[in-house]
Amino acid sequence: MKYLTKILLVFTLALTAFACQETHNHTNVETGTTYTCPMHPQIVENQPGSCPVCGMDLVPVSKPKATAKDTNNTLVLSDSQIKLGNITIQPVQTGQIAANTILTGRLVPDETQVDLISSRAAGRIEKLYVKETGVPIRKGQPLYDLYSEDLLTLEREYLLTLEQYQNFGQQETRYASFLEAARQKLRLFGLTEGQISRLSKSKRPDARITFLSPRPGIVTEIAAAEGIYVPEGGLLYRLTNLNKLWVEAELYAGEALAVKTGDKIQVSVPGIAPQIARVSFVNPEFRQNSQVVIMRAEMPNPKGNLLPGMPATITLTSASGKEIILPQEAVIREQQGAHVWLKRGKNTFQPRMVTTGEAGTNNISIQSGLSLGDTVVVTGAYLLYSEHVLKNGNDLMASHQH
Helix, strand or coil: CHHHHHHHHHHHHHHHHHHHHHHHHHHHHHCCCEEEEECCCEEECCCEEEEECCCCCCEEECCCCCCCCHHHHHHCHHHHHHCHHHHHHHEEEECCCEEEEEEEEEEEEEEEEEEEEEEECEEEEEEECCCCCCCEEECEEEEEEEEEEEHHHHHHHHHHHHHHHHCCCCCCHHHHHHHHHHHHHHHCCCHHHHHHHHHHHCCCCCCCEEEECCCEEEEEEEEECCCECCCCEEEEEEECCEEEEEEEEEEEHHHCCCCCCCCCEEEEEEEEEEEEEEEEECCCCCCCCCEEEEEEEEECCCCCCCCCCCCCEEEEECCCEEEEEEEEEHHHCCCCCCCCEEEEEEEEEEEEEEEEEEEEEEEEEEECCCCCCEEEEEHHHHHHHHHHHHHCCHHHHCCCCC
C-alpha cells in the first residue's frame, strides 16, 4: 500500500509540473514573446534556453499584436528603421523609357578619305620609296621614281618654249601663253612647282622623275614593284586618311525603322573609352541574300588610336511615349509577379501588385496598378519585403491590392 501511495504522489507531481510548463508556454504565446539566437535568427523558441547551434543564450523578441492593418500586409516601421534602411519615397510620375539596343559592329575605313595614287605617265618604276603597308605618309613625301619617255618629251618641249620666251617674249606676247601652256602640261603630269623651277634653272631634262605624295595618309595597298612597266593611270598606291573612320553594323528591318540619318549613337571599342558617333547612312535595301540592312556612322579619330578592323559595340537608344515610370530598384519581382510598396501614412507601408512594361537602363514602365498621386518607395523596397517575410511569411501576393 505504501509503495502504491508513492507512485501516485510522483505521478501527481509530474502532472503538476507539466501543467505549469504548459501554462508558462501559453503565457509566452499570449504575450507574443519568443526567443531567438542573436547569431542564428532562424532559431525561434517559445521559452528561454540555449541555441542548439552555438550555445548562446536565447534573447526575447516581442512580436507586435496583430491589428487590422497587419491583415492587409501593412508594415509600420520606426524612424530609426527607416533611416538605417535608407527608405526613400517619391510621388508617381510620368516620363519616357529610354530603351537600348546593343549591336555588334566593326570599324572600316572612310571611303571618302581613300586616295588612289596612279602613274601619271607610261613608263618604268625605277624606285619605290615606300615598300610596305601601314606606313604613314605626309604630303610632299617622295613615293616613287618613274622613267618615262613621254615626260622627257614634255620637259624638252617646255625648255624650248622657255628659250623662245626669253628670246622673243618682249616683242611677241604670244610666247608667254605658249610658256604657260607648256608649264601647265608638266603640272598635269604630276610635277610640282619646285621641280619645274629646278628644270628652268638647270636647262637639263631628266627622264627619271621623282613623284611626291599629293596628300597625307596611311599606305594600305602597294600595287607596284621596282622594275615593272606601268601604263598611264596604272594603280601604284592606295592611301587612307584615318582621321575619320566609319563604324558599320547590321540591322534587322524593325531596328532600321528606329534609326535615321543624323542620330547619335554610342560606340565602344575594347580598350578605348566610349565615343559618340553620328549616323551618316542607313542602306534603304537589304544586303544581298540576307534580311539585314547596313547602318554606317562617322567616328572622329584625331588621336589615331582607332584602326580599321577593330570590333565595336553599338548602343542605340530609343524613347517611348509618356507613361508611368519608376526606378528599377523600386519594383520587387518574384515568382508570383511584381509589386511595389506604397506609403499609407506616417512610417506605414503597404504592397501593391503592378504590371510592368518596357524596361530601360535605370527605369521601368508601369502598365497597371498605380496612378498619379500614389507615393512609392524607391529605395529600401527589398528591406520592406524582407521585413514582411520575417514577420508574416512569404505569401505576400495573397492580399495585394490590384
